[in-house]
Amino acid sequence: ILNVEQSPQSLHVQEGDSTNFTCSFPSSNFYALHWYRWETAKSPEALFVMTLNGDEKKKGRISATLNTKEGYSYLYIKGSQPEDSATYLCAWRGDDKIIFGKGTRLHILP
Amino acid sequence: DAMVIQNPRYQVTQFGKPVTLSCSQTLNHNVMYWYQQKSSQAPKLLFHYYDKDFNNEADTPDNFQSRRPNTSFCFLDIRSPGLGDAAMYLCATSFISNTEAFFGQGTRLTVV
Numbered sequence: 001i002l003n004v005e006q007s008p009q010s011l012h013v014q015e016g017d018s019t020n021f022t023c024s025f026p027s028s029n030f031y032a033l034h035w036y037r038w039e040t041a042k043s044p045e046a047l048f049v050m051t052l053n054g055d056e057k058k059k060g061r062i063s064a065t066l067n068t069k070e071g072y073s074y075l076y077i078k079g080s081q082p083e084d085s086a087t088y089l090c091a092w093r094g095d096d097k098i099i100f101g102k103g104t105r106l107h108i109l110p
Numbered sequence: 111d112a113m114v115i116q117n118p119r120y121q122v123t124q125f126g127k128p129v130t131l132s133c134s135q136t137l138n139h140n141v142m143y144w145y146q147q148k149s150s151q152a153p154k155l156l157f158h159y160y161d162k163d164f165n166n167e168a169d170t171p172d173n174f175q176s177r178r179p180n181t182s183f184c185f186l187d188i189r190s191p192g193l194g195d196a197a198m199y200l201c202a203t204s205f206i207s208n209t210e211a212f213f214g215q216g217t218r219l220t221v222v
Contacts, residue, residue, distance in 0.1 A: 004152070032208040043114070044200075046210030089153070096141055096160045096206055102152040 002026055004092050007102035013080045014109050020076040021104040023090030027071040035075055035084040037066055038103065039086045047075075047088075080108045114215035116201050123191050123221055131186040131217045134202030142184040144176060144183050145200040145209065153200055159184060160206060188219075196221045 004022045013019045025033060032051045038044040048057045053068040061078045077084055087103040114135045123129040124143050133142065145153035157166045159178045171196070175187040186193055198218050202211040 008138070009150075034210055036210075042213075043215050045211040045213075050210060051208050086138050091211075093208065096158065096165070096212055098143060098156065098202070099154045099155060100145070102150065 002092065002094070002097075002099045004090060004099050004101040006088075006090055006104050008104060009102060009104040010107070012048060012058055013077075015080055015082060017077065017080055018078045019080060019106070020071065020074050021106075023072070023073045023075070023101055024073050025090070025101075026091040026094075027068060028093065030068055030071075032070075033066055033073050034091040034098070034105060035073070036089040036091065037086045038089055041091040044089060064067045075104075077106075080106075082108050084108050084110065114203055114212050114214040116199075116217050116218050119215060120218045121220070123188075123219065125193065125221055129162075129188050129191055129219070131188075131193070131199050131219070132136060133184045134182050135203045135213075136179060136182070136210060137203055139203035139205055139210060141191045141204050141206055141214055142178060143183070143200075143202040143204075144186050145202065147198045147200060147216075148196075149190070156186070158183070191219070193221050195219065 015079040035047040036044040048064045050066040063076045066073045085108045090105045091100045111210045118168040143158040144156045156170045178184045198216045201214045204211040
């Protein structure tokens with residue numbers, strides 16, 4: 001059974017603080033690691049697709065790193081803002097299959 | 111404009127009464143996925159189509175079936191819904207390459 005683990009499950013962060021959370025995934029048959037942002041009542045939207053060991057990607061205040069040898073990825077948010085409140089899902093892609101973790105629910109406190 | 115559309119957004123069905131959820135896409139993606147998500151759990155892959163090839167997950171109950179009559183449409187059929195099948199059902203599409211998946215807004219299924 002393929003298992004994608006995310007931690008923590010839920011996180012409360014003060015506005016303006018930086019934060020990060022983790023995704024661990026199987027190293028075998030690895031094609032890509034995806035990060036999605038899912039706001040309530042909306043569709044999940046892709047943030048990053050990462051394929052190479054050591055990859056680092058950045059989009060504004062959000063960045064992610066990838067270690068395929070040990071099977072983990074970190075997502076970082078710098079200077080959290082209220083609009084960052086969402087669930088962040090990571091997903092392991094092997095060939096044509098995409099398997100998701102449970103997500104990290106991020107709450108930004110004013 | 112929405113590129114992956116799921117209908118309906120909310121579906122209430124009776125225990126044991128067959129129900130069909132639909133998904134359509136305008137992206138010409140060759141892979142279409144159906145996920146079931148229950149509260150606080152990971153979206154669980156039920157099955158996916160790579161073009162016309164159907165790929166069922168080993169732990170997907172027989173009660174769940176799917177059809178993909180053409181590239182644009184994919185259906186999820188639940189033959190005899192039970193109370194435990196109440197969930198959010200997400201459809202997603204992608205190319206077979208390492209690009210991201212695009213999601214519909216989901217169908218919230220209630221079984222009464």
